[in-house]
Amino acid sequence: EIVLTQSPGTLSLSPGERATLSCRASQSVSSSYLAWYQQKPGQAPRLLIYGASSRATGIPDRFSGSGSGTDFTFTISRLEPEDFAVYYCQQYGSSPFTFGPGTKVDIK
Amino acid sequence: QVQLQESGPGLVKPSETLSLTCAVSGYSISSSYYWGWIRQPPGTGLEWIGSIHHSGSTYYNPSLKSRVTISIDTSKNQFSLKLTSVTAADTAVYYCARPCGSWYRDPFDIWGQGTLVTVSS
Numbered sequence: 001e002i003v004l005t006q007s008p009g010t011l012s013l014s015p016g017e018r019a020t021l022s023c024r025a026s027q028s029v030s031s032s033y034l035a036w037y038q039q040k041p042g043q044a045p046r047l048l049i050y051g052a053s054s055r056a057t058g059i060p061d062r063f064s065g066s067g068s069g070t071d072f073t074f075t076i077s078r079l080e081p082e083d084f085a086v087y088y089c090q091q092y093g094s095s096p097f098t099f100g101p102g103t104k105v106d107i108k
Numbered sequence: 109q110v111q112l113q114e115s116g117p118g119l120v121k122p123s124e125t126l127s128l129t130c131a132v133s134g135y136s137i138s139s140s141y142y143w144g145w146i147r148q149p150p151g152t153g154l155e156w157i158g159s160i161h162h163s164g165s166t167y168y169n170p171s172l173k174s175r176v177t178i179s180i181d182t183s184k185n186q187f188s189l190k191l192t193s194v195t196a197a198d199t200a201v202y203y204c205a206r207p208c209g210s211w212y213r214d215p216f217d218i219w220g221q222g223t224l225v226t227v228s229s
Contacts, residue, residue: 035215037154044203044219045154056208056217088154092213096169099154 002027002091004100012108019076021103023089028069033093036065036074039102040085048087049074079105110134112204112220120198120227126191130204130220131184138162138182142212145178145189147200148222155200159212160187167212194227201225 003026013019023034032052037045047056049065052072062077076083084107089100116128130143137143144159158168160178168176172191180187191198201222207214 033213037215044205044222045216046219047208047215047217050208050215090154090215092215095167095213096171097156097213099156101153 001096002029002094002098004089004091004098006087006089006100006103008103009101010104010106012106013079014108015079015081017079019079019083019105021074021087021105023067023072023074023100025070025072025091027094029072029091030093032068033091034065034067034072035090035092036063037088037090038083038085039088045088076105110206110218112206112218114202114204114220114223116202116223116225118224118226120194120225121229122195122227123193126189126194126198126202126225126227128189128202128204128223128225129186130188131186132206133185135206136182137180137185137187140210141206142167142210142214143180143187144205144207144212144216146203146205146216147198148203149197149200157189157191157202159207161212196227199225199227 007022034052036049039045053065086102111133142159145157175192177190203222204220205216206218208217
């Protein structure tokens with residue numbers, strides 16, 4: 001099973017700032033099958049990025065992803081008030097498809 | 109648009125079977141796609157439980173495979189989850205979801221609102 005580690009656990013930033021989140025896999029994620037989700041309290045996760053760098057339908061371009069192998073990065077170029085949430089990475093290259101523990105982006 | 113809605117008991121006793129149904133609207137599940145279940149224990153992360161194709165083929169998380177059955181009822185446009193021999197560790201919000209592509213591995217882009225199932229006597 002591929003274990004995903006996300007850092008930092010919490011990121012405290014102000015609106016307008018840039019957020020950079022990391023997701024590291026215990027072994028290589030095949031074909032960059034890595035996704036990023038956003039989750040707000042009481043809501044289901046929302047798919048933002050798939051294939052490590054492709055934005056899902058309707059996702060603003062301030063959200064971006066990069067990386068390959070075992071190291072992946074998710075960036076929000078300029079934080080909007082609605083972006084404060086928990087972000088999860090997920091690998092779907094190897095069953096079981098696993099999620100990271102999440103990074104909480106909160107308001108500084 | 110496609111909508112998913114979970115339903116089932118919110119409280120299950122230890123050692124009993126958890127049963128949930130996901131009703132799909134806005135799309136015929138017999139047309140295509142895999143359909144999946146994911147859970148999230150309170151305050152923690154997400155766990156993929158398994159997925160089913162409209163043809164009936166299934167894929168399960170090996171850690172749960174011995175206790176999980178996912179089935180599909182195309183006549184009712186819904187699919188279901190059964191988890192046997194539950195313990196407190198199975199307490200979670202259970203989500204049904206559809207992946208963004210036609211492959212069972214694809215990440216999920218359409219989710220139900222989730223339903224909390226508590227395992228307690």
